[in-house]
Structures are given as C-alpha cells and as structure tokens.
Amino acid sequence: MSDFFSNQISEAPNLNVLEHLFLMIIWFFMLYLCFRCYQKRWFHIVFWWLQFIQIVSLYTWYIVADFPLSESLPFYHCRLAMLFILWAKPGPLKRYFAYLGLFGSLAAFIHPVFDPFAFPHLTFFTFVIGHYALTVNCMLYLLSDLEGEMLKGKEVVKYTLIMNMLILGVALLTGGNYGFLRQAPLVNSTNLPLNFFLVTCLLCFSILSIQAMLIAYLKKESKQMNSQILKK
Numbered sequence: 001m002s003d004f005f006s007n008q009i010s011e012a013p014n015l016n017v018l019e020h021l022f023l024m025i026i027w028f029f030m031l032y033l034c035f036r037c038y039q040k041r042w043f044h045i046v047f048w049w050l051q052f053i054q055i056v057s058l059y060t061w062y063i064v065a066d067f068p069l070s071e072s073l074p075f076y077h078c079r080l081a082m083l084f085i086l087w088a089k090p091g092p093l094k095r096y097f098a099y100l101g102l103f104g105s106l107a108a109f110i111h112p113v114f115d116p117f118a119f120p121h122l123t124f125f126t127f128v129i130g131h132y133a134l135t136v137n138c139m140l141y142l143l144s145d146l147e148g149e150m151l152k153g154k155e156v157v158k159y160t161l162i163m164n165m166l167i168l169g170v171a172l173l174t175g176g177n178y179g180f181l182r183q184a185p186l187v188n189s190t191n192l193p194l195n196f197f198l199v200t201c202l203l204c205f206s207i208l209s210i211q212a213m214l215i216a217y218l219k220k221e222s223k224q225m226n227s228q229i230l231k232k
Contacts, residue, residue, distance in 0.1 A: 004122055007065035012114040013124055023109050023128065030132050034139040044140055051086055051133040058126040070176035071115075075167050077179055077203070078104040078134060085137045094141065095148055096159045096207065101138035103206040105131040113185060142214060151211055153204075160203050164196060 015023070037043040062072035074083060081101030088094040108131045115123035167179040177183050184195045 003118070004120055005061060005065075006117060006121065007067070009116045010118045012116045013119040015112065020109075020112075023112070026132065027106065027109050027135060030135045031139060034136055034143065038140050038143040047133050047136040047140065048086065050129065051082060051137055054126050054130040054133060055082060055086075057122065058130070061122050068174075068176075070174040073170060073174065073176070073178070075170045075176075075178040077163075077167075078108060078131065080163070081138065082130065082134050085134065085141060090141075090145060090148070092149070092151060092155060093159065095145060096151055096156065098138040098141045098145075099151070099207040099210050100203065101134045102142075102210055103203070105135040105138070111185060146218065150215065151207070153208060156204050156207050157200075160200050160207075164200050164203075168192070168196060 033043075059072070059074075061067075074080060077100060081097045081104055084094055084097035085101055088097065108127070112127070114127055115121070117123055164179060164181065168181045170176070171178040171182050179199060181195050181199060182192065183190050184198060187198070189195055189198075
C-alpha cells in the first residue's frame with residue numbers, strides 16, 4: 001500500500017498495444033453510456049462525485065507528498081476543464097471547457113503521459129478515472145445544454161489564447177511544462193512560440209470540429225425521431 005502513495009520517482013507505466021486499445025475502447029463506451037443515460041439523474045450524480053473524489057484524492061496526495069509547484073497546480077488543459085465542468089455556471093465558457101474536456105480526454109488516451117511512478121500508483125488511477133469522468137461530465141453537460149448557443153470561432157480563439165497565455169505564464173514561473181507549452185510531446189519541440197501556436201491551433205480546430213460533429217449528430221437523431229413519430 002505504501003507504493004500506491006509513494007512519492008519516490010521511478011518509471012511511468014508503459015502500456016502495451018492491448019492495454020492501450022482497452023483504454024480507448026472504454027473511452028468510446030463512456031460516450032455510448034452518455035447518450036443512453038444522459039436523462040438519468042443518478043448517472044449525473046455518480047460521475048460528478050467520481051470526478052470530485054478524483055480531484056480531492058490527487059491534490060491531497062500532492063500536498064502530503066510535498067510535490068513541486070511545477071507539476072502539482074491545476075494548469076493542464078484537462079484539469080482546468082475538470083474544475084470548470086464541476087463548478088462553473090452554465091454558459092459559453094462552461095460550454096467551451098466541455099468541448100475542451102472531450103478533446104483533452106481523448107488526446108490523453110491516444111497519447112497517455114503518466115506520472116513517473118511504478119504501477120500500481122494513485123496517480124495512474126486518478127489519470128485514468130479522472131479522464132473517463134471528465135469525458136462523461138463534459139458530454140452530459142453538452143447534452144443537457146442543447147438550447148445553448150453555438151460557440152463562435154472568435155469566441156473559441158479568444159478563450160484559447162487567454163487560457164494558453166495564463167498556462168504559459170504559470171509554466172514559466174514554476175519551471176513546469178503545463179499544457180505541454182514548453183515541450184510538446186509529439187513533435188518534441190522546446191520552441192515556445194512554435195509550441196504555443198501549434199497547441200492553440202490544435203485546440204481551436206478540435207473544439208470547433210467536435211462542436212460541429214455533435215450538432216450534426218443531434219440534428220440527424222432529431223430528424224429520425226420526427227420521421228418515426230410521423231409514421232405512427
């Protein structure tokens with residue numbers, strides 16, 4: 001049990017192909033559950049509390065383990081999305097972070113970056129459970145906010161620029177790699193302006209794309225339901 005809460009840095013878990021595929025399949029299953037259960041109040045409550053417990057567990061451990069500010073602040077994109085999706089008031093900003101959380105959770109499982117602690121460790125489970133809960137909570141909010149206005153391109157760019165400038169400022173002050181803005185993992189770049197540009201463009205494109213796909217899907221489902229009603 002001491003290894004589960006250890007603060008001794010070792011090696012991050014290294015997933016094989018089947019383990020990676022399994023995590024991805026569960027992610028898509030979480031989306032499926034959202035569409036099946038989004039009208040059920042208990043489903044919302046379960047995943048809200050799951051996210052809450054995950055956040056409290058992780059940050060309690062950070063404090064107890066005396067983890068450095070360069071890694072323990074909530075300035076990764078997904079962690080910001082977790083906070084907003086749990087406590088922000090409904091509106092464009094919360095909708096923005098819901099789309100951000102959907103993309104961020106998918107990206108987290110496509111290219112998982114675990115903390116450098118051997119499995120099994122608390123940080124592995126908070127990473128996995130936290131991103132699944134984020135997926136569900138973001139999708140539940142979007143499905144429950146169907147009357148909300150679409151995010152405009154200018155809004156998405158504005159929110160993303162402000163957020164990334166804040167994240168970059170914190171990263172520079174603490175020496176961390178928040179938002180992967182100081183060192184981008186896939187392109188392995190340490191060029192700050194390039195990383196900022198690439199991450200900002202990727203987030204804007206992804207958020208607008210997910211919004212367009214979700215709206216198109218919901219319109220298609222609505223037409224099918226209307227046609228079935230007319231046939232009856």
